[in-house]
Amino acid sequence: MSALMDILASAGLWGAVLRIATPLIFGTLGALLCERSGVLNLGIEGIMTFGAMIGWLAVYNGADLWTGLLVAAVCGGLFGLLHAALTVTLGLSQHVSGLGVTLFASSFSYYVFRLLVPVAGTPPTVEAFEPIALPGLSDLPFVGPAFFTQTPPTYLAILIALVLGYVLFRTPLGLAIRMTGENPHAAEAQGINPMRVRYGAIIAGSALMGVAGAFLTLSAFNSFFPTMVQGRGWICIALVVFSSWRPSRALLGALLFAFFDGFQVRLQTVLDIVPYQVFLMMPYLLSIAALAVMARRARVPQALMQPYRRGER
Amino acid sequence: MRLERREHRPLALVLVTPLVAVAVALAIAGVLIAIAGAPVIAAYGELLKGAFGSRLATTETLTRAIPLILTGMAAAVAFRAQVWNIGGEGQFYLGAIAAAAMGSEVLGDLPGFVQIPVLMLTGATAGAVLLLIPLWLRLRFFVDEVVTTLLLNFVAILFVSMLIDTVLKDPLGFGWPQSEAIADQAMLPDLVSRSRLHVGLIIAMVLALLVWFVQRRTVFGMQSRAAGLSPSGARFAGIPLGRTLIFVAMISGGFAGLAGAIEVMGVQGYVTTELSPGFGYSGIVVAMLANLNPIGVVFAAIFIATMFVGADGMSRAMSIPAYIADVTVSLSLLSMLVALFFTQYRIRK
Numbered sequence: 001m002s003a004l005m006d007i008l009a010s011a012g013l014w015g016a017v018l019r020i021a022t023p024l025i026f027g028t029l030g031a032l033l034c035e036r037s038g039v040l041n042l043g044i045e046g047i048m049t050f051g052a053m054i055g056w057l058a059v060y061n062g063a064d065l066w067t068g069l070l071v072a073a074v075c076g077g078l079f080g081l082l083h084a085a086l087t088v089t090l091g092l093s094q095h096v097s098g099l100g101v102t103l104f105a106s107s108f109s110y111y112v113f114r115l116l117v118p119v120a121g122t123p124p125t126v127e128a129f130e131p132i133a134l135p136g137l138s139d140l141p142f143v144g145p146a147f148f149t150q151t152p153p154t155y156l157a158i159l160i161a162l163v164l165g166y167v168l169f170r171t172p173l174g175l176a177i178r179m180t181g182e183n184p185h186a187a188e189a190q191g192i193n194p195m196r197v198r199y200g201a202i203i204a205g206s207a208l209m210g211v212a213g214a215f216l217t218l219s220a221f222n223s224f225f226p227t228m229v230q231g232r233g234w235i236c237i238a239l240v241v242f243s244s245w246r247p248s249r250a251l252l253g254a255l256l257f258a259f260f261d262g263f264q265v266r267l268q269t270v271l272d273i274v275p276y277q278v279f280l281m282m283p284y285l286l287s288i289a290a291l292a293v294m295a296r297r298a299r300v301p302q303a304l305m306q307p308y309r310r311g312e313r
Numbered sequence: 314m315r316l317e318r319r320e321h322r323p324l325a326l327v328l329v330t331p332l333v334a335v336a337v338a339l340a341i342a343g344v345l346i347a348i349a350g351a352p353v354i355a356a357y358g359e360l361l362k363g364a365f366g367s368r369l370a371t372t373e374t375l376t377r378a379i380p381l382i383l384t385g386m387a388a389a390v391a392f393r394a395q396v397w398n399i400g401g402e403g404q405f406y407l408g409a410i411a412a413a414a415m416g417s418e419v420l421g422d423l424p425g426f427v428q429i430p431v432l433m434l435t436g437a438t439a440g441a442v443l444l445l446i447p448l449w450l451r452l453r454f455f456v457d458e459v460v461t462t463l464l465l466n467f468v469a470i471l472f473v474s475m476l477i478d479t480v481l482k483d484p485l486g487f488g489w490p491q492s493e494a495i496a497d498q499a500m501l502p503d504l505v506s507r508s509r510l511h512v513g514l515i516i517a518m519v520l521a522l523l524v525w526f527v528q529r530r531t532v533f534g535m536q537s538r539a540a541g542l543s544p545s546g547a548r549f550a551g552i553p554l555g556r557t558l559i560f561v562a563m564i565s566g567g568f569a570g571l572a573g574a575i576e577v578m579g580v581q582g583y584v585t586t587e588l589s590p591g592f593g594y595s596g597i598v599v600a601m602l603a604n605l606n607p608i609g610v611v612f613a614a615i616f617i618a619t620m621f622v623g624a625d626g627m628s629r630a631m632s633i634p635a636y637i638a639d640v641t642v643s644l645s646l647l648s649m650l651v652a653l654f655f656t657q658y659r660i661r662k
Contacts, residue, residue, distance in 0.1 A: 086650060086651070092651075096646075097647075099399065100643060103594065103642070107636055107639030115349055115634055230467070231464065231466075231467045238464065275475045280471050284464040287464050288465070291454075291456045292454045292456055
């Protein structure tokens with residue numbers, strides 16, 4: 001029991017929570033934005049993989065870290081454009097199209113990586129983001145090292161969560177996005193072009209997914225390897241449901257999730273009789289449990305997964 | 314210019330669609346091969362040689378197609394009823410480990426004619442059970458099964474990894490995490506001597522025919538199709554929706570689990586976590602390329618197997634990353650989606 005308390009009282013755990021949460025925050029916000037406009041984006045897993053690869057590759061070839069994040073965002077947006085063309089313009093099944101984007105984006109990442117980076121025993125690395133101590137706040141006992149000594153993208157993720165919450169619920173643009181997700185016909189009657197809103201939301205959301213991936217290779221780790229995204233994209237999709245499509249709750253959900261994840265990693269070293277695979281299963285099982293609890297209660301955007309065609313019911 | 318929905322699709326169009334989609338995918342992949350600095354035509358020549366250039370290559374390609382036919386059918390059967398089973402990969406592994414455990418731990422020395430059907434049934438059952446969980450969550454809690462089946466893939470593979478690391482670990486495996494091998498008489502007989510091609514090919518093809526017959530000619534086939542086309546309409550027509558979906562899920566998960574069992578019984582004899590190079594996910598592409606038709610699944614599976622086996626040869630000969638196969642396969646899924654759209658609509662001036 002005291003071992004458990006030791007884990008909970010260590011600043012290492014609480015610092016790790018924000019680090020683990022960051023890609024989930026970016027990814028969940030991206031998926032949330034797409035879904036608020038009425039389009040499910042299952043391309044997320046592949047877009048994160050591509051963002052991780054291309055952001056890393058840019059930095060490996062001499063770009064600075066922020067340029068790396070930007071490249072990942074732009075490429076994420078391009079995959080978003082592809083998903084939008086398939087699901088908005090052509091109105092194809094959002095499930096299958098999203099999976100297609102994921103399969104394409106991840107295999108394309110591996111192809112480009114294998115082509116441009118020679119095979120080596122240990123994967124090549126880059127200089128990743130360094131943690132920045134926020135002046136004043138980081139000197140606070142315990143809380144300081146845990147929450148205010150993070151890498152810059154982590155602060156950016158929290159900022160974007162707040163901005164997205166403001167935009168969605170306090171601006172005309174946000175109203176247009178939410179209306180398109182609830183009832184595109186009504187939105188059109190108000191002079192909003194649902195097609196354009198959906199394109200914009202999917203591209204912007206996918207850009208966030210690209211950044212989510214790049215965080216893995218430019219901050220959490222410093223190299224790229226295939227399958228490194230490890231289902232984080234799917235976890236984000238589950239977190240969107242858990243958050244009931246609200247950015248503030250998405251932030252909380254990601255932190256809660258990261259807390260359990262950071263906790264189980266440390267628990268492994270204490271409970272070494274239990275096979276390590278049991279602990280690794282936990283994040284996925286936790287996501288499924290969260291879905292089962294929340295799915296019925298959640299307020300799903302009413303037009304989610306319904307293609308919109310002008311003048312067609 | 315506007316789009317108009319076609320009343321019916323001519324058979325020629327239906328048959329040509331996947332061919333066009335594959336041609337487009339190969340053309341785009343050709344650009345990527347050119348960027349890698351290899352002559353495109355020669356590279357595709359090497360691909361064909363790698364897949365069909367010798368007796369060995371051809372049998373390898375067909376061997377690779379066997380699990381793809383089965384996972385393709387798993388996806389096709391489910392998608393037709395709008396059950397989005399993306400969990401083929403996890404069901405494949407669970408089927409494989411269940412068959413391996415039953416063979417090595419329980420059945421032991423029993424003769425082959427008992428073992429083979431029991432192991433296949435065990436694998437299918439394990440796969441079916443794994444898909445029933447997300448379906449139950451959908452029917453009971455309204456949870457989208459796409460996300461849950463995807464998440465369960467990771468859980469299933471970790472579960473298998475745990476088993477072959479602990480209780481099912483082969484003590485003679487030099488410390489490698491792998492399951493004990495099943496008995497020799499439980500292995501599926503070879504179809505062609507001095508090759509790895511086994512009778513699983515015949516089993517998979519017969520099952521494809523059977524599914525085609527069930528979908529076309531039985532009440533259940535009609536009900537599952539109706540459940541997919543319009544759930545509310547199906548309910549209105551008095552079709553027991555929940556029961557139909559449960560049967561569909563059992564068949565779909567069963568096929569994916571059977572794929573795992575047959576891969577163990579036909580090729581390797583034991584389970585590692587490298588048993589499947591993504592057979593479950595490729596099965597989705599197989600099903601879409603076949604436009605969810607069970608007969609089409611056989612051809613689509615052979616195409617995908619050609620790409621994977623051929624790309625290995627091409628990669629060796631031309632130093633192009635073998636991932637080009639995955640890229641081409643995923644591109645063919647995307648172009649098939651677009652092509653299907655244009656068979657459903659026609660452009661009117």
